[in-house]
Amino acid sequence: MTGPRQTDYRVAIVGGGVIGLYTAYRLARAGAGRIVVLDRGSYLSNGASGRNGGGVRQQWETPETIRLAREAVEAYRRFGSEFGVNPWFRQSGYLFLADSPAEVERLQAVHRTVTQEGLPSQWLTPERVARLVPGLSTTGILGASYLESDGTLYPFPVVWGLFEAVQNLGVEVCLGTEVYRIAARDDRRLSVDGAHGRLDADIVVNAAGGWSSEVARRAGVDLPTRPVRHEICATEPLKPFLDPMVVRASDGLYFSQTMRGELVGGISVPHPEGLGPGMTTSAGFLVRYARAVLGLYPALRDLRVLRAWSGYYDESPDGLPILGADPSLPGLVHAAGFGGHGFMLAPAIGRLVAAAALGERTAELAPFAPGRFANPSAPVRNREKLSLG
Amino acid sequence: MDTSPAADPGAAPMDPAAPTILDGWPGGPLGFRQRSIRYHRPRAPFCGRGDCTGCLVRVNGRPNVRACQYRPGPNDRIETENAWPSPRFDLGRIFDLLFPRGIDTTRGLLRPSAARPLYQRVVRRLAGYGRFPTPTVPSPPSAARRLEAEVTIVGAGACGRAVAARLALESPGPTVILDRTDTGPGPAGALRLYRTTAAFLPPPSATRERPFTLWAVGPDGEGLRIDTRHVVVATGGYDANLLFGNGDRPGVLTADGALALAAGADRPPFREAVVVGGGARAAEVIDRWGEWIGAVVAPGSIEPEVVARAAAHAIPLFPRTLLLRARGFGRVTGVDLAGRGSGPTFHRRTDAVILALRRLPNAQLFFQAGARLLWHPRPGGYFPRLTDGGESSIPGLWGVGDVAGDPPEDPIADGVRVAEAILGHRPSGEARPLPRWEPTELEGYVVELAARRRSRGKWVACACEDVLLHEVEEAVRRGYHGIEAVKRYTGLGTGLCQGRYCLPDALLWLSVLEHRPVPEIGYITQRPPVVPTPLGAWAGLPEPEEESS
Incomplete structure (x- = not known):
């Protein structure tokens, strides 16, 4: 396991699964500067990206999710041509x-x-x-x-294709580097302590899948995922x-x-x-x-x-992903709460999270804003319950 | 659900002398042909114990039945699988011949993009052995059983029986002994369950009176749940594979296979075999079939016990020799060998290659239960870490016999020792030491083999899934390091043998390719079940009242 080569990055992405890697890919393509991906696992795809059933569907209860899924299906159709790795999307x-x-x-x-x-x-x-x-x-x-x-694919090649593509774009992917603490520095940047030591980043993306609420906690913020x-x-x-x-x-x-x-x-x-x-x-x-x-x-x-x-x-409280800047810690961007269908939506999520990380304001992100659970008196309705398969 | 230990379906086991499908096969057991999953390479029985994919047949509309284990009745309908027009002359072999380097399903078959639906259809057709089940005889009703026991012994070999017999002297509580074969009459005082296979042993639950739950499958495919205070793993060992060019050819088989496939016959299923290995297991093979052994080849030195036996039969010995490649378009007709230390390559005619050099433990239950295992460099395998009394790192989970390491000198005494530790008559003791990791003969062997490897013929790293060695090398080259990553990249170890015949070699090769010791290569999570287990067996069981997470 090799740690990060630098101590200073524009973006540090916590989680090297399909969401983190797609985000890294979109950011690198947008020329976002130095990017590092930190993953706690000792091998690629040790989390949900390597443990899912490979389903990719566009049948959902909410139009928001359907639109993301349509974009994802298009991306997976093109994936082989774009990345040179065959995901056998059928x-x-x-x-x-x-x-x-x-x-x-x-x-x-x-x-x-x-x-x-x-x-x-x-x-x-x-x-x-x-x-x-x-x-x-x-x-x-x-x-x-x-x-x-709708269809199925073989999840691993998607992760390999992204892993290789982001590295070719200069992104560092570090395995076996669990993050212990994320904290605001005096200069409004963030410091990330972990198994790798310490590094600083303008933006930290929480793409830790099942560990997203834990990573948020290590940054001192609450994320209502479980x-x-x-x-x-x-x-x-x-x-x-x-x-x-x-x-x-x-x-x-x-x-x-x-x-x-x-x-x-x-x-x-x-x-x-x-x-x-x-x-x-x-x-x-x-x-x-x-x-x-x-x-x-x-x-x-x-x-x-x-x-x-x-x-x-x-899982997120309303069944929709949580995407975008954390309301309390500037620089922290969440890509979490996918409820078992992160892989199905990842290409679209990567695009949206990259936009959020670069500070772009897009109406597309509004339904997924992390701040939507901030009002404790407003009841949370589970909008997207079709979370299986 | 029957919970009484009185019912004993294993008490009258199926006649172990009844012939299997292979026993009656025209041309003998090694005349049977099976086709491999991707390239339709010819295959024949290899392990003789129901673990490999060398003898799959369709029986009464049920796919993927092991011909070496099935004892057919007169009305059984037996068909071959995955071959057209027949396994002997199969047109699918064209994929093997057209693609000497294999088909790259990870990066290939992308262009032209208009052809992708066609590629998908072809690749999908190549997958799988048997067709969808169409049972012509209804499955027997599978009433699941639930048992409670003080001690459950998995494996009714000499050691397992000795444990049962010693326990019976004091009857500490109900004892269950189970075995996947039809092993004859069992020890008195224990409930015998034969043709019953242990499938899943989750980590124990400390809060229950009987902390272990062992899930197993009985002779009619019925599920079985045994709640028990102690589990004694006496599952023995098996003869591992050794990787070489065209090493999947018909006629290459393990010592297990050589001894089991013609167990009752007066002559072996070969005319002149090369035995690979220079230790106790090679000696056993010579004892049984010495007259038909043409040479003994060993990666390292040859032990005196083998030298003496070989002399008696005038068998030439080739110590410190590399096994490079099997020859033959169908069945093996010879082997290319080379002396180690850049010795010359030479050829030896033979119609069988018997792998008798590494006996590894059937240690899956230890892995599943979360017990500690250690890499043992000499045979090149993972062994449970046990105390003098045979207890693993998990209290109540014991190992005895071959599964614990080298074959015991006296299996009865070994069984008695563990039984007495279970009974509390002797302390469980300290953990036995294992050798520290150091480069061994076998690893040096792989280093030399890697250096002298030529591309003629496929080097099949995982026979169940037709994964080639150069795919493993490519994975490493592309930065997918460690067995977990390589397993996912290549599919190695995910077939019907559950990794038994590919993982030990893959660990050695990865150690060489990645220039780091095997323990750093890691080991794949041994996912349940231990053996492929029918959905019907699980479905017959009641849902557990608590989560066994």
Whole structure:
């Protein structure tokens, strides 16, 4: 692990996942000056960027998120040409299954919102679901929202492509460099203490994923995000049998078949909030996931689980990301609270956070302002609840 | 859910003498052909113990069944997989021949961009071994079981049985012993669960009376949960791989495979084999098949016990010799060897290569439970750190026998020693010392091999996923250092064998490529389960009442 080569930077980005690296890339392309990325992990993608299911979708409850997601899908389509690394972005759709009248109502609202945003979302009957996913049991399925241009990718190459591109642009990426303290200096700049020693920066970007509230705390500010552990597993590889990502929002079940043939998926398990003992897996998850998958897909009974792992969702109070300058510590910019879909939105987030870091004021950032939770008397409504898959 | 320890499905195990699919295969077990996942390279049984991907078949519509373990009935329908028109003459082999350096799926296949959908279809088709399951015989109902035990012994070999037998003298509480094979009658006093595989041992929960929960899969794919106060890991060892050019060719197999694949036969599945290794395991192979061994090749020196046996059969010895490459378009027809220290390259005809040089522990349960493991440089593997009494760094988790290190001189005494420590008759004792890290013969061997490596033939670093050695080298060159990064960059270690046959070599090679000792290369997190475990087994279990995080 090599530490930073300098002690003085224009921007220090805490977190070398897809959000931090996309932000670094946008900043470097904008000629923002010396940039360093600090990551606590000893290897790249050790956080959520290397632990997600690779889904990229544009079906959301809020138009704000849909717009970010559309931009991200376009960026991932071009990613191979732009970065020379192949993320195998496969646009074979996202299927949201509704298994109760309430879910039908909610997903039809999503379907309408997505359609209003100009995307060719479809509402599928159970018969069409069965045709799309042969072998799937549609018992209890009342309908489904489907958008063919959603898809899945292989997350690692995205991180590698960015990692190499930012380094070619002169950005330093330092692994194994946990940040311990961020403090204001007398000259309105920030000092960053960590495993690397100390460095100074005009701007510090908090892109620490599940550790974002902890990093904020180390800067002496409050960030209302909370890490929630989610588990996921992969099975033995089979020849292609499943095209779309299948999601059942009522219990948070999702699965897709990767380019490598593995069925990768997860389900919500109530874990206590917080960073806890680490990114471990539980038998309870495997039991719950297996039951849910086999309920939908009985033919997979003999399909064998190869490995299970977990990572952190970084949840925000209203389900929308928290992007922009911290209201209390000048120079600190947050890129946090992605609720398990940071990878889906990262290309757009990188652009917005880079703009925020450079002090640009754009109306696009307004819905995501960190200050929106400042008024304790205003109730926070969870606006974006479609946070799985 | 049956919670009574009285029911004992393992008491009447399936006839261990019944032939497996491979036993009855035309041309013998090594005549079986399987095709690899990406390049459709020819493969044959390699490990003989149900861990590798050398003998996958489709049985009654179920994909990826290990032919070496399955004992078929008269009505079973057995089909080959991932090959057309047949595994012996498979057109997919064209990918192996057209791409001698492999297909770069990370940076290649991007241009022209209009062709990407086509590339995606082709690459997707190449992935996976078997097709979607279409079971023609319904799976037996899998009633999950739950057991409670004082001591749970994983592995019913000599050591595991000795532990059970010694415990039975004092009956400290219910004892369960489980084994993944059909190992014959078990020790009295213990509940025997055969053809039962331990899958997941999370870290213990200190607040419970029985802190450990072991999750396992029974003979009919049923899930099993055992809550227990002690876990004794007696899972033994396995013969590791050794990387060389075309080292995945049919006819290359481990000593485990050489001993198991023709266990009951009067002659081996080869005419003249080269044994690789100069220690106790090589001696065992010569004891069994000496008449059919054509040479003994060792990376380092050859022990007297092997020299004596070789002399009896007039087998030539090649100590301090590099194994460079296997020859043969299908099955191996010979090996290229070279004396170490820039000795000349020479050729030796053979129809099998038996890897009998490194026996490594089946230590996955220790990893899962969070016990401390140490790199042992001589065999080149990670071993649990145990006390004299056999206790790991986690109280209540014990190791005995081969899993603890070199094979014990007296397995019975070893088992008794650990049982007595569990019973409290003797102190658990201090941690046993392991050698400090230092460059060893095996690492020096890899250094020389790396220097003399030629590109003829693929060097397959991970056979399950068809990852090539030069992909590992490229990862390092591009700045992805350490096993965790390289695993993600190449996919090495993520296949059906759960990394058993690629990781030990990958650690040695990374140590050489990155110029740092193996402990700095790290080790991948041993993700549960230990062995591929059916969704149906998990689904049959009740949800745990508490989180085992």
